[in-house]
Amino acid sequence: MSLNIWHPFTQHGLGEPIPEIARAEGAALYRADGTEIIDAISSWWVQTHGHCHPKIVAAIQEQSARLDQIIFAGWTHPPARALAEGLADFLPESLAHIFFSDSGSTAVEVALKMALGYWHNRGEARHKILVMEHSYHGDTIGAMSVGARGVFNRAYAPLLFDVGTLSFPEAGAEQRTLEELEAYCRNPDDPPAALIVEPLILGAGGMKIYTPAVLAQMAAICRAHGVLFIADEVMTGWGRTGTVFACEQAGVEPDILCMAKGLTGGVIPLAVTAASDAIYKAHFSEDRAQMFFHSSSFTANPIACAAASANLAIWRNEPVKQRIDAIIASHQAFARRLQRKANISGLRQCGTILALEIDDGAGDYMSDFGPRLLRFFRDRDILLRPLGNTIYIMPPYCITAEQLESVYRVIEEAIDHFEPS
């Protein structure tokens, strides 16, 4: 007898098989019988250097035998200090304060609470959070509130708090988004506390891309009106868009930056919410009522911090940038190959992420096209998980040219297979 395992984002009623993976190495996953599956989405956008990187494995083994867990409220430990020191080389100087948590969603909750706490402690009534259409910031109630509404959160909609939504800055319509932001910022009756955005690319919302120029302009408008600018780099951080953080491409230094997924190389959960001096100072006082009221049991777990420091060491000592650039060049060549296909649209690339839509006529997330595509890739031993009819590749940086070519071939096969007759 065993209890039933309830999987995330899985409709068990459809009876789809749930393949089991026994081990992994680099960009390859292996079934118990030795079947190899190429991990073309970095195990849901988290793995950056590939599975079971020896340096991260060693750091975890070593740290877990030395100090496994310790309360972080009022206590500290060497792996947290080492990580804080290491992160200073990767973040702008203006983000001098880091707060640990356990996932992207909690990093976002922390960011929202920091922003609201900032205004509260300054004695200014600002509660409105601005968001971008199609965004995704996580699945907890606060994170869902600042994300797009839809079938994913319909059951909880009455509990989600109200936000101000900016149109997605489609190419050619960027001005509209900026004007909407300006209008929200100028409203004296309900001045915004903060704007939260996924910089350059909206992940779960469908791999939607906008320009660094718009990102820079949004940040500038926020700055001009004292509205806090929160960058959710949970997915974009750690090299995904071609630079360590996406904000770098726009020369933007946010007031608050969230990172999670790739922070430990995508091996164990850890998140950081980095904040500016002003945010920290608003909570710094002799009054205990003004402290930052947030914690979770595993805040700054030493094993997770050691894994994150190993990730930083890999960035320092291995040709990570060259690996990323090779993927970018390879995707560009593949995109040229795809230009001959008639039944695709929206071919786009942001760093190591390549995305396109297969035109099937139906196209929304709930049509059965997504599951059919999923099955198609699963049957061919490629881990790809389309968002509706949007196919995207987001590989670990260690993926070989041969593995990448296998992924491309299967995508071409899918495009031909699903051609409307």
Ligand SMILES: *Cc1c(COP(=O)(O)O)cnc(C)c1O
């Ligand atoms: C994945 C993701 C999150 C949520 O992270 P979890 O670790 O799954 O809670 C938040 N924001 C963005 C942009 C994400 O892609």
